[in-house]
Amino acid sequence: MGLKRKDLLSISSLSPDEISLILEASEPFKEVSGREIKKVPALRGKTVVNLFFEPSTRTRTSFELAAKRLSADVINFSPSSSSVVKGETLLDTARNIESMQADIIVLRHSSSGSAESLARHVRSSVINAGDGWHEHPTQGLLDLFTIKEKKGRLGGLSVAIVGDVAHSRVARSDIHALIKMGVEVRVVGPPTMIPPFIERMGVKVFSNFDDALPGVDVIIMLRLQLERQGRSLFPSMREYAKLYGLNSERVQRTGTDLLVMHPGPINRGVEISHDVADSCQAAILDQVSNGVAVRMGLMYLLSQSQ
Amino acid sequence: MGRALTRIAHEIVERNKGVKNLALVGIRTAGVPLAKRLQKIIRNIEDVDVPLGELDITLYRDDLAIRKNQPVLKRTDITFHVSDLIVVLVDDVLFSGRTIRAAMDGLMDLGRPAEIQLAVLVDRGHRQLPIRANYVGKNIPTSREENIRVFLEELGDHDRVCKLGSGG
Numbered sequence: 001m002g003l004k005r006k007d008l009l010s011i012s013s014l015s016p017d018e019i020s021l022i023l024e025a026s027e028p029f030k031e032v033s034g035r036e037i038k039k040v041p042a043l044r045g046k047t048v049v050n051l052f053f054e055p056s057t058r059t060r061t062s063f064e065l066a067a068k069r070l071s072a073d074v075i076n077f078s079p080s081s082s083s084v085v086k087g088e089t090l091l092d093t094a095r096n097i098e099s100m101q102a103d104i105i106v107l108r109h110s111s112s113g114s115a116e117s118l119a120r121h122v123r124s125s126v127i128n129a130g131d132g133w134h135e136h137p138t139q140g141l142l143d144l145f146t147i148k149e150k151k152g153r154l155g156g157l158s159v160a161i162v163g164d165v166a167h168s169r170v171a172r173s174d175i176h177a178l179i180k181m182g183v184e185v186r187v188v189g190p191p192t193m194i195p196p197f198i199e200r201m202g203v204k205v206f207s208n209f210d211d212a213l214p215g216v217d218v219i220i221m222l223r224l225q226l227e228r229q230g231r232s233l234f235p236s237m238r239e240y241a242k243l244y245g246l247n248s249e250r251v252q253r254t255g256t257d258l259l260v261m262h263p264g265p266i267n268r269g270v271e272i273s274h275d276v277a278d279s280c281q282a283a284i285l286d287q288v289s290n291g292v293a294v295r296m297g298l299m300y301l302l303s304q305s306q
Numbered sequence: 307m308g309r310a311l312t313r314i315a316h317e318i319v320e321r322n323k324g325v326k327n328l329a330l331v332g333i334r335t336a337g338v339p340l341a342k343r344l345q346k347i348i349r350n351i352e353d354v355d356v357p358l359g360e361l362d363i364t365l366y367r368d369d370l371a372i373r374k375n376q377p378v379l380k381r382t383d384i385t386f387h388v389s390d391l392i393v394v395l396v397d398d399v400l401f402s403g404r405t406i407r408a409a410m411d412g413l414m415d416l417g418r419p420a421e422i423q424l425a426v427l428v429d430r431g432h433r434q435l436p437i438r439a440n441y442v443g444k445n446i447p448t449s450r451e452e453n454i455r456v457f458l459e460e461l462g463d464h465d466r467v468c469k470l471g472s473g474g
Binding site: 041 | 362365366370379380381382383411412415416417428
């Protein structure tokens with residue numbers, strides 16, 4: 001049994017069985033990252049190209065580490081230092097990279113659907129590392145992995161996703177992933193940040209954070225994208241922090257078993273308070289280390305499926 | 307099978323003059339229960355529990371890129387430091403030697419053992435690499451077309467070794 005697909009473009013296109021397979025395959029790679037020699041030869045001789053058209057340190061580094069720990073050769077390609085500034089299209093760039101016999105292309109791009117259109121035109125495996133407001137599937141997978149690791153199961157849990165759901169590809173991937181694995185999902189945010197008709201995805205919508213807290217096992221806080229459009233969506237930062245920020249008072253009210261997650265980078269004092277971000281209930285740094293394991297598992301499976 | 311394992315256990319203790327600095331590492335899947343049985347027998351002889359590890363060699367295979375069906379990846383579970391230990395690798399069948407090559411590479415990535423020895427239940431010949439076992443339960447001559455399978459109670463069967471004809 002293996003993954004019968006060339007690319008990973010979205011969570012919405014994965015079956016629950018495929019998600020379980022990826023999570024299971026990622027498990028052994030956690031042990032590899034804990035070794036003194038953090039390297040296995042599984043992808044020896046393969047080439048992984050990180051094609052990032054949007055700034056990203058965390059995700060790019062995570063993919064780079066994952067590929068290197070599998071013994072693949074990694075090339076980082078960023079538009080500011082390349083022919084993209086000279087007007088080359090995404091497809092031409094990718095075809096050039098493909099001609100250099102890249103086995104896996106990891107793409108981040110500001111346009112939704114860019115990974116899918118790229119995958120249709122190249123023979124290399126394509127991994128979507130975030131496309132516009134669409135999806136960020138590896139984040140969805142690593143969030144599932146972290147919840148499963150901490151809670152011991154997925155089915156029957158209740159997870160609240162709080163913040164700017166409308167503009168978050170992480171939220172979209174998380175919702176698809178959680179619903180597919182039998183988790184109850186509550187989305188919380190001011191109406192300006194909740195897309196209309198989101199109930200159709202099978203989630204419950206709350207505009208009052210405190211109403212969503214009873215019985216919740218995990219809270220995923222979304223980053224307030226201040227550089228994008230924060231300002232027009234809510235009156236003031238202080239009001240947002242008060243109504244939708246996670247503070248220790250809300251955590252205490254919910255219970256000691258509560259798991260707090262955040263895809264990073266965190267805005268301390270805005271969506272999450274200092275004490276909560278540093279508490280032992282926060283799994284934010286576990287998410288980062290699990291991200292490497294999940295990306296290793298995924299690249300291993302994709303390299304085998306060809 | 308029981309008698310063969312008892313003899314191997316005695317040979318391991320004899321060859322290494324006791325169980326000091328000794329560790330057993332089973333190669334997944336069948337090597338793991340065999341290593342556990344050896345550990346139990348050695349405990350009866352020497353009254354010591356030697357460290358026991360489980361090694362998954364999937365990522366070290368040399369046929370990863372050419373196999374049609376993807377092998378199932380499992381976890382390597384070696385909680386002790388292998389450096390400076392005498393590590394006895396345990397597997398069910400020794401055939402081409404490629405599994406053992408992968409296992410040795412995997413082990414080396416975890417540290418620098420003082421010595422690596424090899425214990426197998428069945429040696430069926432046809433080596434493709436210069437590898438030999440230190441401890442052999444039974445030599446079973448086979449043709450290349452034949453297949454040897456070891457069934458174990460721990461893996462949901464009753465203990466036996468079967469020689470299957472070509473295609474079997």
